[in-house]
Amino acid sequence: MENEDQSESSLLVLVLDIGLSRATTLRNDPALAAQVLEAVIAFSNAHLMMKLKNQLALVACDTETTEWIYPEDKKSDLAELRQQDGQHELFNELERTVRRKIAELLKRSAGATGKGESMLSGALGRALCYIHRLQHEERRVNARVLVVTANGQSVSQYMNFMNVFFTSQKLGVLIDVCCLGPESSLLQQGCDITGGQYFRAPQPQGLLQYLLWVFLPEPLLRNKLALPPRVKVDYRAACFCHRELVDIGFVCSVCLSIVCKFSPICTTCHTVFKAPGALPVKPKRKKPKLA
Numbered sequence: 001m002e003n004e005d006q007s008e009s010s011l012l013v014l015v016l017d018i019g020l021s022r023a024t025t026l027r028n029d030p031a032l033a034a035q036v037l038e039a040v041i042a043f044s045n046a047h048l049m050m051k052l053k054n055q056l057a058l059v060a061c062d063t064e065t066t067e068w069i070y071p072e073d074k075k076s077d078l079a080e081l082r083q084q085d086g087q088h089e090l091f092n093e094l095e096r097t098v099r100r101k102i103a104e105l106l107k108r109s110a111g112a113t114g115k116g117e118s119m120l121s122g123a124l125g126r127a128l129c130y131i132h133r134l135q136h137e138e139r140r141v142n143a144r145v146l147v148v149t150a151n152g153q154s155v156s157q158y159m160n161f162m163n164v165f166f167t168s169q170k171l172g173v174l175i176d177v178c179c180l181g182p183e184s185s186l187l188q189q190g191c192d193i194t195g196g197q198y199f200r201a202p203q204p205q206g207l208l209q210y211l212l213w214v215f216l217p218e219p220l221l222r223n224k225l226a227l228p229p230r231v232k233v234d235y236r237a238a239c240f241c242h243r244e245l246v247d248i249g250f251v252c253s254v255c256l257s258i259v260c261k262f263s264p265i266c267t268t269c270h271t272v273f274k275a276p277g278a279l280p281v282k283p284k285r286k287k288p289k290l291a
């Protein structure tokens with residue numbers, strides 16, 4: 001019975017991307033950004049409420065850095081950990097920690113130029129490291145990752161993303177994505193590879209409803225629910241030279257690097273290739289005349 005209970009507990013690692021790129025509406029709308037944070041905290045509480053043994057972790061990232069938000073390494077003082085306004089101590093601690101750390105992160109990144117892309121792949125890597133550690137310490141952990149982001153296209157981190165996606169596939173960790181910005185083919189690929197759910201919120205104001213509806217149920221229950229249909233995944237790869245998505249490109253036969261134009265020396269592994277000559281033309285043979 002004890003084992004059964006253990007197998008039913010689930011760990012959710014939330015990756016919150018607060019990298020405020022120029023394209024993002026969140027940058028221009030602080031009220032909306034606050035609403036997103038509220039929704040994430042409420043959703044975290046809902047996940048912890050589902051089962052007694054459910055666990056939660058939260059990583060945030062912006063254009064400069066990734067930050068571990070929750071749980072903290074050092075436990076907060078017991079004196080601070082008392083009920084306030086009838087709120088459960090655990091939820092209170094979670095909410096205060098998340099608000100404090102996100103505020104610190106925002107303060108630090110306020111001076112940043114905001115030109116770079118979000119460090120989303122790094123944050124995903126940290127999430128996977130955490131899951132891997134817990135899987136070693138406690139035998140059975142049903143873990144999944146949920147990304148909440150408004151910056152879909154981080155094509156320059158294409159390789160990092162692919163490494164993260166295939167690692168989580170190997171670890172048996174689902175990656176779900178709730179996208180608040182434009183469609184992201186890269187994250188769609190991640191969901192498809194790991195078997196997670198991709199969902200683009202049509203209106204960021206309704207984020208909490210979408211989160212509770214699509215991402216709160218455990219993956220095992222999902223086939224019993226009427227969830228939004230799977231999106232058609234754009235499986236284009238990014239070339240290594242310009243970091244742009246290409247339909248047709250050249251692939252190095254040694255290291256599998258993708259480039260959009262032929263180059264005689266692979267820029268990644270320095271293998272030398274022969275220039276592709278013109279295709280040999282077969283001499284036309286006359287049709288034998290029928291007698």
Ligand SMILES: [Zn+2]
Binds near residue numbers: 239241242244260261
């Ligand atoms: Zn290129």
Ligand SMILES: [Zn+2]
Binds near residue numbers: 252255266267268271
């Ligand atoms: Zn190569």
